[in-house]
Amino acid sequence: MKRTIIPFGPQHPVLPEPLVLDLILEDERVVDAVPTIGYIHRGLEMMVERVEYTEMGFVAERICGICSFMHGMGYCVSLEAIMNVEVPERARWLRIIWAEISRVQSHLLWLGLGADAFGFENLFMHCWRMREEILDIFEKTTGGRIIHSVNRIGGVKRDVSDAELAAIVVKLEELGKAFEKTANVFGKDPSIRHRLSGVGVLSADDARAVDAVGPMARASGVVMDTRLSGTYGYDQVDFEPVTETAGDCLARVVVRMREVQQSIGLVRQAVEKMPKGEGMPLENKPRGNPVGETYTRLEQPRGEVLYYVKANGTKNLERFRARTPTFANIPAMIKLVRGCDLADVPNIILTIDPCISCTER
Amino acid sequence: MSFFSKSPWILHYDASSCNGCDIEVLACLTPLYDVERFGVVNTGNPKHADILLITGSVNERNIDIIENLYRQMPDPKVVVAVGACACSGGIFARAYNIQGGIDKVLPVDVYVPGCAARPESIIDGVIKGIGALEMKRKKSA
Amino acid sequence: MDREAFLARVGEYHKEGRRLALINVTTLVPAAAPAHGAKPEAAATEASVGETAAPDQFEITWVFENDKDATLEKIREQVGPADIIPSISEFFGAAFLYENEIHELFGLNVEGINLDLQGQLYKTATKVPFSHAAVKARLEALAAKTAAAAEAKATTEAKA
Ligand code: SF4
Numbered sequence: 085m086k087r088t089i090i091p092f093g094p095q096h097p098v099l100p101e102p103l104v105l106d107l108i109l110e111d112e113r114v115v116d117a118v119p120t121i122g123y124i125h126r127g128l129e130m131m132v133e134r135v136e137y138t139e140m141g142f143v144a145e146r147i148c149g150i151c152s153f154m155h156g157m158g159y160c161v162s163l164e165a166i167m168n169v170e171v172p173e174r175a176r177w178l179r180i181i182w183a184e185i186s187r188v189q190s191h192l193l194w195l196g197l198g199a200d201a202f203g204f205e206n207l208f209m210h211c212w213r214m215r216e217e218i219l220d221i222f223e224k225t226t227g228g229r230i231i232h233s234v235n236r237i238g239g240v241k242r243d244v245s246d247a248e249l250a251a252i253v254v255k256l257e258e259l260g261k262a263f264e265k266t267a268n269v270f271g272k273d274p275s276i277r278h279r280l281s282g283v284g285v286l287s288a289d290d291a292r293a294v295d296a297v298g299p300m301a302r303a304s305g306v307v308m309d310t311r312l313s314g315t316y317g318y319d320q321v322d323f324e325p326v327t328e329t330a331g332d333c334l335a336r337v338v339v340r341m342r343e344v345q346q347s348i349g350l351v352r353q354a355v356e357k358m359p360k361g362e363g364m365p366l367e368n369k370p371r372g373n374p375v376g377e378t379y380t381r382l383e384q385p386r387g388e389v390l391y392y393v394k395a396n397g398t399k400n401l402e403r404f405r406a407r408t409p410t411f412a413n414i415p416a417m418i419k420l421v422r423g424c425d426l427a428d429v430p431n432i433i434l435t436i437d438p439c440i441s442c443t444e445r
Numbered sequence: 446m447s448f449f450s451k452s453p454w455i456l457h458y459d460a461s462s463c464n465g466c467d468i469e470v471l472a473c474l475t476p477l478y479d480v481e482r483f484g485v486v487n488t489g490n491p492k493h494a495d496i497l498l499i500t501g502s503v504n505e506r507n508i509d510i511i512e513n514l515y516r517q518m519p520d521p522k523v524v525v526a527v528g529a530c531a532c533s534g535g536i537f538a539r540a541y542n543i544q545g546g547i548d549k550v551l552p553v554d555v556y557v558p559g560c561a562a563r564p565e566s567i568i569d570g571v572i573k574g575i576g577a578l579e580m581k582r583k584k585s586a
Numbered sequence: 587m588d589r590e591a592f593l594a595r596v597g598e599y600h601k602e603g604r605r606l607a608l609i610n611v612t613t614l615v616p617a618a619a620p621a622h623g624a625k626p627e628a629a630a631t632e633a634s635v636g637e638t639a640a641p642d643q644f645e646i647t648w649v650f651e652n653d654k655d656a657t658l659e660k661i662r663e664q665v666g667p668a669d670i671i672p673s674i675s676e677f678f679g680a681a682f683l684y685e686n687e688i689h690e691l692f693g694l695n696v697e698g699i700n701l702d703l704q705g706q707l708y709k710t711a712t713k714v715p716f717s718h719a720a721v722k723a724r725l726e727a728l729a730a731k732t733a734a735a736a737e738a739k740a741t742t743e744a745k746a
Contacts, residue, residue: 094510096489100467101459102507118701122506122708124461127540127715133724134539146536149465149561193468196475212475219472230465230561295605295680379608379649379658390649392610403612415680441464444708506709541712541724 087115092429094123099433100197101440109426117421119414125444132401137163137374140401142233147406148442149230150193153186154384155406156235161316162380162393163237163370172365175239176317177358181249182226182234183382184347184354188256189218190385191340191347192263194437195270198337201434202279210266217259221252239367246362249355260348267341280333284420284432287331296416298387298409300436303339304331310383321353336435373397384409386437408442452484453575456494458514461543462501465561466528470498473571478564480571491517496574497551498567502530502537503544515551521581523574526553527567529560536560587663589672599650599659600677607651607658609684611692613716614643614664615725642667642718644692648674665694667717673698683707692716 088109094102102123108116131143144159145152157179164171171179196211219229225244226232234241244252270276286296291304301308302325309325311318326342328335374395381390387409394403417436421429459467473480474487488494491514503511515524526547529535533546547553554577557570648661665671671688673696675681685696686707693714712720 094507095458095491095514100457100471101464102510118703120703120706122710123504123510124459124501125504125506125542125708125710126461126502126537127542127710128537130541130715130724131537131539133721134728143536146463146465146560149463149468152463152465209476212472213477216472216475216477228561229563230469292603292605293679295678390608392608392647392649394612403610405608405610407608411683412680414683439464441462541715541720542708542710 086110090426092433096430099430099438099440101438103433103438103440105421105429105433107421107426107429112426114421114424114426114429117418119418121440121444123444124441128445129404129406132404134400136399137395137401138237138399140404141235141237144404144406145231145233145235147408147445148439150190150439151186151384151386151389151442152231153182153235154382154389156233157183158380158382158389158391158406159393159404160235160237161382162378162391163374163395165378165380166374166376166393166395167237167370167372169238169368169370171239172368174243174359174364175366177354178240178244178366179235180317180321180354181244181252181351182222182232184350185218185221185252185256187347187385188259188344189215189222191344192218194340194385194434195266195337198431198434199270201430202276204273204276207266207269214259214263214266217255221255224248225252236367237370239365241367243362243364243366246360249358253352253355256348256351260345263341263344267344270337270341277334280337280431280435281330283333283428284424284435285330285332286416286420288329290419291331291416294415294419295412296387297412298384299326299336299339299343300387300413300416302327303335305329308388310381310388313381316382320357321350323350333431333435336437340437373399374401386410386439386442387413406442406445408439408445410436410439410443413438414443452486453495453578454486454488454493455480455496455498455571456488456491456514456518457498457500458511460499460501460507460511460531460547461504461537462528462530466500466530466559469561469564470500470527470567473564473567478568480568483568483572483575485571485575491515492519494518495522495578496571497522497524498527498571499524499531499547499551500527500562502534502546503549504542505544508544508550511547511550521578521585523554523578523581524551525555525557525570525574527557527570528562529558532556532558587665587669587671592661592663593672593674595661596648596674596677602652604650604652604659606648606674606678606680606684608647608649609681609688610647610649611688611694611716612645612647613692613718613721614645615718615721644694646671646688646694667693669695671696673700675700690714 090107093104104120106118141159145156147155192215196208199207226234286304288305291301375397377394390407392405396402555570555573650659682701685699686703
């Protein structure tokens with residue numbers, strides 16, 4: 085049979101970001117996909133040569149604007165581990181709260197983009213309208229909508245008053261109720277079901293074999309979530325990872341929808357359990373220069389991220405490496421695209437929730 | 446400007462941005478900010494577009510793509526650089542794979558500052574871009 | 587490095603059901619300036635840090651992770667630029683991205699990748715940006731620039 089090669093990307097209406105797949109087709113069926121990346125490669129890891137470790141956190145935040153809070157947190161947590169700095173309790177809780185709010189933000193963003201990809205523009209608008217409310221919370225508490233810069237090595241920069249935290253919880257719960265309506269459309273609408281269910285199925289064994297992470301793996305029934313290990317304060321909240329078993333595009337949508345509700349619950353728990361009061365310590369300043377190395381794992385909205393930091397006692401780190409969730413999920417994406425129909429390619433690619441600027445740094 | 450002789454269409458391309466400016470551009474389209482009230486529509490096709498909205502800076506690989514997209518757009522056309530990265534390279538200006546702002550390859554008409562650029566300033570940039578487009582059209586007429 | 591033993595160990599991790607978490611390479615560049623403000627006792631406990639590396643060496647670490655108890659297992663090797671590194675993509679299919687990246691950014695030769703992109707993954711402006719030559723060139727340029735800036739500052743201050 086004659087083979088056709090169709091280039092997908094770099095400028096494609098479905099993906100805001102440039103990713104190139106050369107799709108090799110036999111009729112309508114994709115038989116192979118060869119990825120080419122590098123359109124966003126900046127060489128961020130080299131920045132440690134020029135930027136001192138105290139400031140590198142701001143660069144780390146700009147690995148990706150969607151998970152910028154988590155990237156900043158991961159960098160600071162790594163250096164705290166190297167320099168043996170204890171984070172004050174209230175700061176630790178504040179980090180959990182912000183991290184979970186940014187998960188809600190990211191999932192709403194993605195649900196919108198996903199809806200846009202399968203041609204449901206109305207839903208896209210609804211999801212992004214709700215997301216704006218989350219951004220308002222961020223702007224009020226951190227000062228930035230996208231890039232927050234509230235993480236410091238040894239704590240956080242700003243406090244959020246108890247009254248404001250209570251107001252945030254109320255706002256989030258209202259949002260959760262409103263979101264249920266939207267979630268209903270995602271889960272029940274026959275045209276969406278028709279488009280997504282049974283498409284791009286990744287079995288649990290395959291998910292393990294290609295080392296998928298995050299919602300991608302959880303939608304296939306693999307229980308993995310770095311929050312389970314209880315680090316960075318997650319041992320003090322009740323928490324069950326969300327899993328689905330179908331492993332298709334719809335399951336990946338459902339996992340993320342349920343995680344929105346779960347994260348709202350986690351914020352409520354955190355606000356209830358954190359120590360109350362004004363003027364509590366928020367930051368323990370580190371002293372000297374870091375020496376040593378560490379591996380840090382966090383659960384980002386897209387899955388597990390791993391930071392490797394190596395410091396040699398100078399002001400500049402020797403090596404900073406971030407293995408982001410999409411980097412780990414690209415093999416899974418290639419696996420799914422092989423053998424699917426050309427018309428399903430955009431949906432499959434989007435349900436991975438690709439973040440190309442994370443991948444390439 | 447009381448009316449626009451035509452509704453300008455926007456082509457958004459993500460050069461090497463961190464996604465920060467990128468999603469703010471998308472946020473402009475959504476109910477809270479809604480640039481579509483100015484008759485602006487986001488399109489995926491360069492041949493339909495009048496305004497090229499670029500986020501992020503020029504790197505080795507996307508330099509050809511940027512030029513290519515620009516060449517495909519019909520005249521008159523306007524380039525709006527959104528964010529510190531697109532204006533000058535921003536925080537990544539010294540990284541080995543970054544060549545600098547968009548003005549390294551294209552004539553930029555409007556620079557929108559900020560890291561990340563706020564939706565309000567992006568909308569302002571688009572409006573200024575529409576103004577520049579009108580001027581170019583008059584000149585060529 | 588001992589190829590057979592290495593692959594056997596990787597195979598074992600694979601059988602245990604571990605995931606490949608990271609393959610990291612660090613360019614070992616001997617620090618030009620003495621470690622400023624570093625605590626000597628802290629430096630002594632970290633064996634790999636501070637120890638002067640042989641010229642032009644890379645440190646490569648494979649990290650495997652277990653989902654059940656969240657432990658990390660590491661294999662660490664020091665290699666030179668001419669050494670051949672066996673690919674582990676036959677065990678861990680996801681390794682191809684890391685290995686292509688290593689080849690392109692660090693100039694290391696990885697043998698037997700299941701999807702070899704032939705150095706076309708990132709296509710960076712500086713070829714092999716993390717090679718010793720490239721890193722040293724960048725550091726020297728930076729040092730020269732800082733020195734020039736300091737000199738310029740000193741002359742303006744002397745004039746004032
Ligand atoms: S200007 Fe800032 S937010 Fe925008 S793309 Fe650049 S680093 Fe990201």
